[in-house]
Amino acid sequence: MRRIAPEIKAEHVRHRKKIDRKRYYGKTANKYPKRAWTDEEIRLVLDHSIPDSELSEKIGRSLKGIQEKRRRLKKAEENKQQEA
Numbered sequence: 001m002r003r004i005a006p007e008i009k010a011e012h013v014r015h016r017k018k019i020d021r022k023r024y025y026g027k028t029a030n031k032y033p034k035r036a037w038t039d040e041e042i043r044l045v046l047d048h049s050i051p052d053s054e055l056s057e058k059i060g061r062s063l064k065g066i067q068e069k070r071r072r073l074k075k076a077e078e079n080k081q082q083e084a
Helices: 006-026 039-047 052-059 063-083
Strands: none
16 A cells, blocks of 8 residues: 655645535535625524525525625624623
């Protein structure tokens, strides 16, 4: 059996992860037009009761957009709590 140097193996793993990530997010990237978030969409994003892939189709937003919106909303909430 051929041995692979650890640094080459690590580079291969990083490369595969990058390809997989592009494939996963590419399913919905640029599929939907940009528009303002509604209160109902924000509620569904924060509720997190259904998988993001299903939510993406339901509200017409990309997976990355949903995840980024959730991250920003949670961060804003944490900042409010720290200020209080």
